[in-house]
Amino acid sequence: MRTLIKDGMIVTSEHEFKGDILIEGTKIQALGRNLRVEADEVINAEGMYILPGGVDQHAHFSFEFMGQRTKGFETTNAAALGGTTTVIEFVNQEEGKGLVETVEDYKKEWVEDISMVDYSFHPVITNPTKETFEDIKNLPSAGYPTVKLFMAYKGQFFHSDDEAVTNALLEAKDAGVTVMVHAENADLIELMQKRAIAEGNTDPYYHALTRPPIVETEATERAINLARFAEAPIYIVHVTTKGAVDAIKKAKEEGLPVFGETCTQYLLLDKEYLSRDNFEGANYVCSPALRDKDDQEYLWQSLKDGWLNAVSSDHCGFTTEQKKMGIDDFRKIPNGAPGLENRLPMLWTYGVEAGKITRSELVDYYAASPARNNGIDHRKGYLSPGYDADIVIYNPFVKKTVTIDDSLNGVDYTTYEGFEQIGECDRVFLRGETVVKDGKYVGQQGQGSFIKGTAYGTAFR
Ligand code: DUC
Numbered sequence: 276m277r278t279l280i281k282d283g284m285i286v287t288s289e290h291e292f293k294g295d296i297l298i299e300g301t302k303i304q305a306l307g308r309n310l311r312v313e314a315d316e317v318i319n320a321e322g323m324y325i326l327p328g329g330v331d332q333h334a335h336f337s338f339e340f341m342g343q344r345t346k347g348f349e350t351t352n353a354a355a356l357g358g359t360t361t362v363i364e365f366v367n368q369e370e371g372k373g374l375v376e377t378v379e380d381y382k383k384e385w386v387e388d389i390s391m392v393d394y395s396f397h398p399v400i401t402n403p404t405k406e407t408f409e410d411i412k413n414l415p416s417a418g419y420p421t422v423k424l425f426m427a428y429k430g431q432f433f434h435s436d437d438e439a440v441t442n443a444l445l446e447a448k449d450a451g452v453t454v455m456v457h458a459e460n461a462d463l464i465e466l467m468q469k470r471a472i473a474e475g476n477t478d479p480y481y482h483a484l485t486r487p488p489i490v491e492t493e494a495t496e497r498a499i500n501l502a503r504f505a506e507a508p509i510y511i512v513h514v515t516t517k518g519a520v521d522a523i524k525k526a527k528e529e530g531l532p533v534f535g536e537t538c539t540q541y542l543l544l545d546k547e548y549l550s551r552d553n554f555e556g557a558n559y560v561c562s563p564a565l566r567d568k569d570d571q572e573y574l575w576q577s578l579k580d581g582w583l584n585a586v587s588s589d590h591c592g593f594t595t596e597q598k599k600m601g602i603d604d605f606r607k608i609p610n611g612a613p614g615l616e617n618r619l620p621m622l623w624t625y626g627v628e629a630g631k632i633t634r635s636e637l638v639d640y641y642a643a644s645p646a647r648n649n650g651i652d653h654r655k656g657y658l659s660p661g662y663d664a665d666i667v668i669y670n671p672f673v674k675k676t677v678t679i680d681d682s683l684n685g686v687d688y689t690t691y692e693g694f695e696q697i698g699e700c701d702r703v704f705l706r707g708e709t710v711v712k713d714g715k716y717v718g719q720q721g722q723g724s725f726i727k728g729t730a731y732g733t734a735f736r
């Protein structure tokens with residue numbers, strides 16, 4: 276099967292130009308102006324933008340967290356609809372199992388034959404033993420060149436202390452594995468939570484007030500110092516605030532291999548959403564907490580300046596029913612917000628159309644850079660001959676309002692409800708197959724496949 280996309284504006288992370296793309300089978304065969312080739316289907320893309328399919332390096336499907344499980348890979352059609360063709364999922368190490376073993380089992384049980392987009396994994400260390408740390412060297416050959424630890428969440432089985440983070444860093448560097456950390460000071464959060472509850476402050480808004488920016492700034496600085504000690508690269512996930520960015524910036528200026536991402540919600544939403552009535556604020560409970568408007572501006576600028584290199588969704592599909600676990604105590608609200616399907620259109624609308632970032636920068640943050648970070652940039656994130664034909668035809672003329680009625684996220688709300696949206700994914704190809712057509716999902720469960728990452732991602736270059 277040969278498909279020719281004609282006369283679109285092709286946007287890569289480096290530049291944009293008007294031209295054609297030829298898809299042959301599952302791969303991009305050729306790019307250029309006026310390609311004179313025969314094809315089974317010719318798509319006139321005049322006026323449209325052609326982007327590589329998105330790579331979301333931070334997602335949680337079928338993720339067991341705070342006693343609840345998020346919606347699973349059966350909702351990854353939401354990713355496709357939002358132009359994301361590869362998701363990278365975090366998998367908590369299971370009791371009594373190694374890292375590789377945990378991920379292999381998880382893949383069989385929750386992902387294979389279900390996922391509608393391509394996928395890869397980040398194992399999460401929950402059992403800080405010698406065997407676990409030794410297992411880090413086995414990750415790259417299994418295709419998982421990253422490992423994550425949670426510095427936050429004291430008392431939860433997935434919490435890690437500084438000793439565990441440091442042991443992981445020491446093992447990971449020789450294996451070309453990038454250590455990722457969720458950096459928040461767990462003790463300080465606990466202290467503030469106890470005080471809030473003692474004063475009878477149980478509402479969702481106190482989630483934000485008991486995890487102020489300093490808890491993230493402190494833990495980010497500490498994580499960077501542990502990496503400095505271990506002489507290892509480190510990747511800080513979901514950076515939300517000035518102090519944390521500044522810590523990364525300072526490390527980078529010293530030449531240290533320190534990296535960070537932010538997420539769509541931290542660019543667009545602020546903590547006042549947590550004060551919404553009727554417990555609706557709970558839908559905005561994610562960690563780190565939503566911040567203030569000035570933090571949003573700082574994050575946009577930090578992407579442009581290169582201090583942060585990717586925008587992820589940190590997608591978590593918890594229903595309002597699940598959120599009610601914390602109706603009397605905000606500490607029990609499962610943390611996380613859905614948003615995978617909104618990542619590209621929101622970045623387009625509030626980044627590109629608002630003049631904050633260029634289209635090429637968008638492509639870098641949402642596809643190319645996450646592909647590089649995770650060692651899948653030999654197949655994903657780029658529009659080049661030989662690459663997987665993961666392609667988005669973005670129609671910039673559509674104007675709509677985000678509503679849960681159009682959502683495939685599988686839960687009963689969207690945190691972007693009521694947001695104006697400019698443009699939509701008119702058509703999306705996953706390895707040459709059409710999974711979105713005329714703005715509607717048309718693919719099938721099980722179409723996604725595992726993408727093996729290679730060691731020594733961005734952090735080591
Ligand atoms: N934060 C969230 O909001 N959800 C899942 C995990 C996390 O760290």
Ligand code: ZN
Nearest residue numbers: 457512513562
């Ligand atoms: Zn996290």
Ligand code: ZN
Nearest residue numbers: 333334335589
């Ligand atoms: Zn997360």
Ligand code: ZN
Nearest residue numbers: 701712713714
């Ligand atoms: Zn169409």
